[in-house]
Amino acid sequence: MGTIVGNIIAIYRKELQSYFQSPLAYAIAGIFWLLSGFFFVAILLGPEGIVQQVAMMEAQAQQMGFRVPPVDVAYEFLQMFLQVMGSVSLFILPILSMGLYAEERKRGTIELLATSPITNWSVATGKLLGVVTFFATIVAPLLGLEAIALSAANPPMPFAVPLLGHLGLILLAASVLSLGMFISSLTDSTILSAILTFALVLFLWVIDLLANSVGGPVGDALTHLSLLKHYENLIKGVVDLSSLILFASYIVLGVFLSAQSIDALRFQQS
Amino acid sequence: MQQNNKSSGLTKLIPYGFPIGPLLAIAGLSAGLVSGNWGPIPTGLVVGGIAVFIVWLLLALMFAEGFWNKRSTEVGTNAAISTLSILVVLGLLNSIALRNPVRLDLTESQRFTLSPQSQQIVKNLPQPVTVTIFDRAPNPSDLELLQNYQQQAPQQFDFRYIDPEQQISLAQQFEVKSFGEVYLNSRNGEKRQFVQQINPQSRLTEAKLTSTLEQFISDRTYTVYFLQGHGERPLEAGSPGSMSEAVQALEESNFVTEPLNLAERTEIPENASVIVAAGPKQPLFEGEIEALKAYLNRGGSLLLLIDPETNPQLGNLLEEWGVQLDDALAIDASGSGRLVGLGPAIPLISNYGNHPIVRDFSNGYSFYPLARPLQLEEVEGVEQTPLLISAQESWAETNPEQQQLQFDPERDRRGPLTLGVALTRTVDEAADSQLPTPPEATESPEAEEETEATESPEVTESPETTESPEATESPEVTESPEVTESPEATESPEAEEETEVTESPEATESPEVTESPEAEEETAEQTPDLDKQARMVVIGNSEFAADGRFELQLNGDVFLNSVNWLSKQNEETLSIRPKEATRRRIEMQPAQARLLAWMAIAILPLIGFSAAALLWWKQR
Numbered sequence: 001m002g003t004i005v006g007n008i009i010a011i012y013r014k015e016l017q018s019y020f021q022s023p024l025a026y027a028i029a030g031i032f033w034l035l036s037g038f039f040f041v042a043i044l045l046g047p048e049g050i051v052q053q054v055a056m057m058e059a060q061a062q063q064m065g066f067r068v069p070p071v072d073v074a075y076e077f078l079q080m081f082l083q084v085m086g087s088v089s090l091f092i093l094p095i096l097s098m099g100l101y102a103e104e105r106k107r108g109t110i111e112l113l114a115t116s117p118i119t120n121w122s123v124a125t126g127k128l129l130g131v132v133t134f135f136a137t138i139v140a141p142l143l144g145l146e147a148i149a150l151s152a153a154n155p156p157m158p159f160a161v162p163l164l165g166h167l168g169l170i171l172l173a174a175s176v177l178s179l180g181m182f183i184s185s186l187t188d189s190t191i192l193s194a195i196l197t198f199a200l201v202l203f204l205w206v207i208d209l210l211a212n213s214v215g216g217p218v219g220d221a222l223t224h225l226s227l228l229k230h231y232e233n234l235i236k237g238v239v240d241l242s243s244l245i246l247f248a249s250y251i252v253l254g255v256f257l258s259a260q261s262i263d264a265l266r267f268q269q270s
Numbered sequence: 271m272q273q274n275n276k277s278s279g280l281t282k283l284i285p286y287g288f289p290i291g292p293l294l295a296i297a298g299l300s301a302g303l304v305s306g307n308w309g310p311i312p313t314g315l316v317v318g319g320i321a322v323f324i325v326w327l328l329l330a331l332m333f334a335e336g337f338w339n340k341r342s343t344e345v346g347t348n349a350a351i352s353t354l355s356i357l358v359v360l361g362l363l364n365s366i367a368l369r370n371p372v373r374l375d376l377t378e379s380q381r382f383t384l385s386p387q388s389q390q391i392v393k394n395l396p397q398p399v400t401v402t403i404f405d406r407a408p409n410p411s412d413l414e415l416l417q418n419y420q421q422q423a424p425q426q427f428d429f430r431y432i433d434p435e436q437q438i439s440l441a442q443q444f445e446v447k448s449f450g451e452v453y454l455n456s457r458n459g460e461k462r463q464f465v466q467q468i469n470p471q472s473r474l475t476e477a478k479l480t481s482t483l484e485q486f487i488s489d490r491t492y493t494v495y496f497l498q499g500h501g502e503r504p505l506e507a508g509s510p511g512s513m514s515e516a517v518q519a520l521e522e523s524n525f526v527t528e529p530l531n532l533a534e535r536t537e538i539p540e541n542a543s544v545i546v547a548a549g550p551k552q553p554l555f556e557g558e559i560e561a562l563k564a565y566l567n568r569g570g571s572l573l574l575l576i577d578p579e580t581n582p583q584l585g586n587l588l589e590e591w592g593v594q595l596d597d598a599l600a601i602d603a604s605g606s607g608r609l610v611g612l613g614p615a616i617p618l619i620s621n622y623g624n625h626p627i628v629r630d631f632s633n634g635y636s637f638y639p640l641a642r643p644l645q646l647e648e649v650e651g652v653e654q655t656p657l658l659i660s661a662q663e664s665w666a667e668t669n670p671e672q673q674q675l676q677f678d679p680e681r682d683r684r685g686p687l688t689l690g691v692a693l694t695r696t697v698d699e700a701a702d703s704q705l706p707t708p709p710e711a712t713e714s715p716e717a718e719e720e721t722e723a724t725e726s727p728e729v730t731e732s733p734e735t736t737e738s739p740e741a742t743e744s745p746e747v748t749e750s751p752e753v754t755e756s757p758e759a760t761e762s763p764e765a766e767e768e769t770e771v772t773e774s775p776e777a778t779e780s781p782e783v784t785e786s787p788e789a790e791e792e793t794a795e796q797t798p799d800l801d802k803q804a805r806m807v808v809i810g811n812s813e814f815a816a817d818g819r820f821e822l823q824l825n826g827d828v829f830l831n832s833v834n835w836l837s838k839q840n841e842e843t844l845s846i847r848p849k850e851a852t853r854r855r856i857e858m859q860p861a862q863a864r865l866l867a868w869m870a871i872a873i874l875p876l877i878g879f880s881a882a883a884l885l886w887w888k889q890r
Contacts, residue, residue, distance in 0.1 A: 021885065021889075022885070023881075023882040023883070023885040023886035023889065024882070025882075026878050026879070026881040026882035026885060027878070027879065027882040029878040029881075029882075030875045030876075030877075030878025030879040030882060031875075031878075032878075033874040033875040033877075033878050034871075034874075034875035034878075036870075037869075037870035037871045037874055037875060038870075038871060040870045041866075041867045041870050041871055044856070044866075045863050045866070045867050051855075051856055051858075054855070069851075070851050070852065070853035071851060071853065071854075072851035072852050072853070072854040073854055073855050073856050074854050074855075074856055075377075075851060075852075075854065077856065141874055142874075145866060145869060145870050145874075148862075148866055149856060149858070149866060150856070152856050152857055152858045152862065153854055153855070153856050153857075154854065154855055154856075154857050155852070155854060157854065158378060160376040161376055161377060161378075164376055186327075199292040203292075206299070209299070209303065210299065210316060213302065213313070221365075224364065224368060236377070236382065237375065237376040237377040237381075237382070238373060238374070238375050238376070238377070238382050239373065239374040239375075239376065240371065240372070240373050240374075241367050241370075241371070241372035241373070242364065242367035242368050242371065242372075245363055245364055245367040246364055246367075249360040249363065249364055252356070252360065253356070253357075253360060256353070256356050257353070260349050260352070260353060263349065264349060
């Protein structure tokens with residue numbers, strides 16, 4: 001048991017190191033920050049931002065003399081921002097996951113991995129942990145920005161919902177990365193892997209649209225597969241056990257399939 | 271065709287094959303979404319696209335890796351079996367989790383959780399119930415609410431969205447008139463009930479849905495009597511100013527409606543849940559008022575809609591409840607009504623009190639053409655809740671005939687005015703508070719006999735009536751017959767010097783009054799609290815509930831909710847509060863906001879890009 005954990009940690013460290021020494025990773029982080037920073041400002045502070053909108057609505061209501069239902073600006077902002085973050089991640093995550101195995105294939109190091117004494121699933125777990133950590137790291141500064149904004153909330157905002165929302169984001173990322181890792185293990189072209197992952201995730205994102213038209217028990221099952229639905233549940237502040245299990249299923253499935261795919265490679269090579 | 275091509279030069283074609291699947295699927299999806307019609311072509315495209323994608327994926331797997339043709343098929347089958355088994359395990363896990371929902375609502379006000387009352391009702395539904403919504407597309411918040419209900423009892427509760435333009439026969443069966451109508455129906459289709467009309471201003475609410483559910487499953491009928499015979503609004507459609515729409519709406523909510531003519535029968539029927547007096551123009555007889563009082567004293571409910579410039583002689587009845595009808599017209603000069611084409615004499619109400627009747631209205635509108643303001647005075651034992659509160663820039667105009675409506679500080683009362691009020695009184699206390707109103711109470715037996723005959727001669731006796739203290743307060747009260755009998759009238763001035771309470775022994779003389787409180791005390795001990803409660807809603811207008819006005823804005827809801835509350839059914843569910851967010855603002859200093867914006871847009875991305883550039887430079 002100890003060796004397995006040790007192995008996972010070893011892989012994890014190696015992966016992390018490679019991220020923090022890779023210009024591509026930083027460039028991705030830069031793009032991610034630029035996009036989400038832009039949305040952050042637009043949603044919160046811009047002329048169409050929620051602070052302005054609510055102030056305007058309230059002034060209007062006062063003038064007209066009717067009562068508006070109370071608005072929780074901090075909560076609404078968090079909803080909108082996390083929703084946008086989810087969509088932005090949709091583009092970024094396939095780029096992060098594309099090189100996980102495809103790169104090794106291209107460089108020819110995959111044979112080493114496949115024949116090494118470390119089990120394939122510990123390799124996959126280590127890789128996944130590494131890339132999820134990297135994603136969490138690039139989300140962290142945004143969390144800092146949000147914390148600054150939310151600290152100006154009056155009355156103060158409880159932490160439960162924002163934290164749950166970000167946990168949701170990390171879970172979503174882990175699911176997408178896990179599936180992306182599997183796709184990356186199928187091909188030695190990183191671009192192909194990224195595009196495929198993107199297509200798959202987009203499909204899972206909007207599958208409930210399709211499910212609505214199908215209807216019946218099949219439709220219900222398809223709706224349940226939707227990433228968006230469960231993500232929205234979490235960022236709203238509702239923990240549904242079935243959402244957590246679905247995300248966990250995607251993660252486990254991705255790791256398992258990656259390990260299987262490398263396993264197949266090992267037998268093929270030996 | 272796709273596959274035929276592949277079988278010839280498969281390995282070469284694989285790289286080109288991959289976009290076709292997603293392309294087809296996306297084409298199908300967009301075709302379906304745009305047209306909104308999932309006919310065979312879009313569905314076929316989607317399904318075909320997915321199939322091609324899967325085939326391609328399998329082929330890519332096999333050929334790119336030499337999966338099958340190289341090393342043993344044994345490994346391959348093992349892998350397939352283990353993959354399959356893990357899929358089955360994950361699928362089972364997910365379906366178990368779906369069947370047994372465990373939810374934790376971390377929001378402050380539990381916004382996404384049903385109240386305990388709703389959960390109770392849904393879980394204990396005796397028969398399967400379906401909510402049918404006739405609308406084009408579900409609204410997310412409505413959908414959320416319905417799903418929450420469904421989660422409580424998936425077997426017993428479900429819902430469906432029906433487009434009335436597509437499923438015409440079903441819409442006809444439900445007699446749907448417009449988009450957004452919501453019905454409850456039993457699954458066998460035998461029974462159905464209207465819930466509410468949803469639109470962007472008023473969404474589906476938990477209070478409404480649960481209370482309708484409760485009505486739907488209960489067998490008890492509630493009868494609403496409409497008082498007749500004093501120029502009240504007619505109930506039949508067609509006659510001018512009738513209330514047929516209101517009556518129909520009540521019947522859709524499972525109420526039984528009956529006209530009630532107290533001249534024909536002196537007693538209020540036992541089964542009366544609510545008595546409605548909708549715009550009486552002529553005075554009610556003394557005996558009728560007594561009957562109403564007795565009815566209230568046994569825990570009855572009364573809805574009074576009284577227009578300005580009418581005199582139904584309800585002054586002394588209302589006095590007991592601390593309500594006085596202003597002899598004035600409510601003028602709304604705030605101008606908010608003008609935006610929707612309403613004049614100053616039609617107050618537009620958007621400010622509602624805190625009461626189950628108006629709790630859902632938050633910022634909706636209702637309007638009252640020619641309304642009469644009310645004045646409230648605290649009376650012990652009576653709980654008064656203003657329902658309809660007019661705008662700040664309104665006043666009670668005492669001289670509406672003048673050319674230019676203008677606020678006259680000497681005569682007119684400043685707004686905001688109360689145009690509607692909900693009153694409750696526990697009957698136990700009512701027995702006590704009944705006592706300090708002696709002259710009316712004591713004289714009532716005689717009055718009953720004589721009012722029919724002598725109604726007019728007040729004018730001649732006015733000097734005498736001024737002596738009696740009550741008469742000075744309400745000059746309209748026709749106490750003239752009693753005054754001529756004088757024994758009581760002479761007593762009253764003395765009584766004035768003492769307290770009015772000392773007169774109470776006289777009240778015991780009247781048989782009706784003494785009997786009824788005792789009767790209540792007996793029944794009150796046995797029956798639940800609610801039966802001890804007398805309720806009244808007074809609104810200074812009846813036009814709002816008349817045909818043509820009833821279905822506009824929230825007018826109908828004001829009327830229906832009032833009757834609903836008065837009927838004392840589903841007390842608990844009516845009090846479910848809509849889940850409102852905490853009012854929270856982000857208050858940032860401009861400097862702080864600017865710093866934040868710069869950090870988000872410039873500094874953070876720059877750090878990322880420069881680190882990338884630096885590393886790239888170093889590694890080169």
